Amino acid sequence: xxxxxxxxxxxxxxxxxxxSMTWGTQNTxxxxxxxxxxxxxxxxxxxDTAEMYPVNPVSAxxxxxxxxxxxxxxxxxxxxxxxxxxxxxxxxxxxxxREGAPISSETIPSTIEAxxxxxxxxxxxxxxxxxxxxxxxMFRQNWSYDPSGHDRTAIxxxxxxxxGALQKQVDRGTIRSFGLSNESAWGTAxxxxxxxxxxxxxxxxxxxxxxxxxRLYDTDLAELSILExxxxxxxxxxxxxxxxxxxxxxxxxxGSRMSLVPALGGRKTSRxxxxxxxxxxxxxxxGLDPVHMSLAWCMTRPFMCSVIFGATSMDxxxxxLGASEITLSEEVLTDIDAVHRQHPMPY
Numbered sequence: 001x002x003x004x005x006x007x008x009x010x011x012x013x014x015x016x017x018x019x020s021m022t023w024g025t026q027n028t029x030x031x032x033x034x035x036x037x038x039x040x041x042x043x044x045x046x047x048d049t050a051e052m053y054p055v056n057p058v059s060a061x062x063x064x065x066x067x068x069x070x071x072x073x074x075x076x077x078x079x080x081x082x083x084x085x086x087x088x089x090x091x092x093x094x095x096x097x098r099e100g101a102p103i104s105s106e107t108i109p110s111t112i113e114a115x116x117x118x119x120x121x122x123x124x125x126x127x128x129x130x131x132x133x134x135x136x137x138m139f140r141q142n143w144s145y146d147p148s149g150h151d152r153t154a155i156x157x158x159x160x161x162x163x164g165a166l167q168k169q170v171d172r173g174t175i176r177s178f179g180l181s182n183e184s185a186w187g188t189a190x191x192x193x194x195x196x197x198x199x200x201x202x203x204x205x206x207x208x209x210x211x212x213x214x215r216l217y218d219t220d221l222a223e224l225s226i227l228e229x230x231x232x233x234x235x236x237x238x239x240x241x242x243x244x245x246x247x248x249x250x251x252x253x254x255g256s257r258m259s260l261v262p263a264l265g266g267r268k269t270s271r272x273x274x275x276x277x278x279x280x281x282x283x284x285x286x287g288l289d290p291v292h293m294s295l296a297w298c299m300t301r302p303f304m305c306s307v308i309f310g311a312t313s314m315d316x317x318x319x320x321l322g323a324s325e326i327t328l329s330e331e332v333l334t335d336i337d338a339v340h341r342q343h344p345m346p347y
Contacts, residue, residue, distance in 0.1 A: 001043025001324050004305050006084075007204030008229055009177040011125060013084050015299050016324055017046040017233065019310035024054035024065030026255070026312045032069040033076070035317055040082060042321045048207070048233070048308050050088035050130055051115055052097055056260045060096040064118050071120035086126035086233075087115050088181060088207075092133050102133040104158070105165035112174055127166070127175040128207055131182040133158060138182040138209060140266035140347065142216065159190055163200030170201050179233070181207035185220040192228055203230050205305055210234035212243060212279055212294055212336065213272060213346050222303045231305025234298050238309065240264040242272060243294040245280050255312070267347045275343035282335045288326070295323035297336060 003012040018039045023032035036047060052058060053066035067087060074080045089111050092102035101107060115124060131138070134155055137145035169175045178201035180188060188206055195202045206225065210217050210232060217225075217232060225232055238244055241257050242264065252258045258268070283290040298307045311317035328336075 002299075003045070004231065006126065006177060006305060007179075007231060008202060009204050011084060011177060011204075013046040013306050014044045015304075015306055016044050016295070016321070017048050017086075017306040017308040018044050019235065019308045020047060020049045020066050020070065021053045021055045022310055022312050023069045024062050025056050026054070026260075029069045029072055031314075032066070033073040034314065035311065036070070036073050036083070037077075038314065038317055039321070040079070043324070044321070045082060046084045046086070046306055048086045048235075050090070050128075051111065051118075052088075052090045052094060052130070056257060058094075058096060063096050064114070067115055067118035071118050075120045080121055084125045085119060085121065086128060086179070086207075087119070087124055088128040088130040091129065091131040102158075103129055103162060105161040108162065108165040108169065112169055116174060123173055124175045126177050126179050126204065127169070128179040128181045128205075129162075129183075132180075132184075132187055134187075136182045137184065137216075156190060156194070159194050160198060163191070163194055163198065167200045175201075177201060177204040179203060179205040179207060181233075183208065185224045188221070188224055188230060189228075192230070203228075205231050205233050207233040207235055207308070209236045210298065210301075211237045211239045212297060212340070213239040213267070213275055215340070215345075217303070222301075225303035232301070232303050233306050233308055234304060235308045237298045237307050238291065238294055239272070239276075240267050242267060242276050243279060243290055245276065245290050248273065248276060248280070269347045271343065271346040275339070275346040278339040278343055279336070282332065282339060285335065286329070286332050288328075288332070289319065289322070291319050292323045292326045293328065293332070293336075295320060296326040296328050297333075299323070300328060300333070 002015045006013050049066050089103050090097040093100050134150050183206055191203045283293045309320045
């Protein structure tokens with residue numbers, strides 16, 4: 001398994017990252033721990049979680065359960081030093097966490113302490129803000145996104161305060177690095193500028209959605225990633241399962257994400273299904289499994305740090321791990337590019 005440096009932190013992470021958001025709803029604690037063991041055995045040293053997990057559905061009753069499952073593994077295995085753990089501070093609007101309070105210098109210390117307790121560790125390798133307080137164009141909100149009401153002065157002040165609070169945690173040794181999620185190029189640039197001017201942890205990564213079907217990152221954020229050394233941690237690289245092909249023809253397997261979230265967060269559209277057909281055609285033409293092709297393609301992108309995938313079964317995990325051994329030919333990449341031009345922005 002290839003590794004890449006997480007920004008300028010000196011932390012090396014595997015090119016594939018094990019996502020955990022189904023542990024506690026669709027997966028048991030034993031299954032989650034088994035996945036970590038298998039991933040480590042395949043060279044994956046990076047696991048991503050969040051205080052609000054598990055999902056499908058998100059509920060007040062299960063908030064924090066995924067971190068607890070990882071904590072069980074940490075406590076029982078004694079192998080904490082082998083794993084790079086990333087977690088996230090939920091943002092404004094999620095009523096099940098802090099009654100929907102925004103991220104602030106006041107919430108950061110107690111939120112980190114709660115994650116540390118659940119994770120059974122005394123440090124978090126990568127601490128991420130799950131989404132900006134000012135809102136985001138992610139999750140299909142790009143179609144009507146309007147930042148004209150933003151108060152720049154208040155946003156910058158909030159960022160300065162949060163970086164000050166984070167630096168105290170770095171000094172205490174409770175977090176090693178800082179990352180963003182569902183963030184924009186402007187927002188990321190401000191975080192970098194403020195840390196350069198005032199101190200505080202420099203942004204190491206951006207965790208945004210990215211796949212063959214969702215390529216918003218290819219524009220302004222790609223340039224920022226490369227020139228500022230802030231790599232992408234891609235979530236939903238299989239487009240919530242669409243790119244596996246399992247939903248084609250109207251099929252909805254029992255226990256699948258679509259059986260629990262029918263619209264897949266706005267991803268299920270007629271144009272998306274047409275796009276998937278085209279990508280499946282490329283995979284078939286070149287004798288590739290579509291899961292391998294989709295994950296391996298993400299790993300070719302010049303701004304990529306690590307590709308986050310999730311699995312609800314060990315078979316799915318084994319299949320995804322196989323992508324690390326795949327090298328896509330120029331012919332495959334050319335065909336993928338042709339499909340992208342024919343089917344841009346399918347959802």
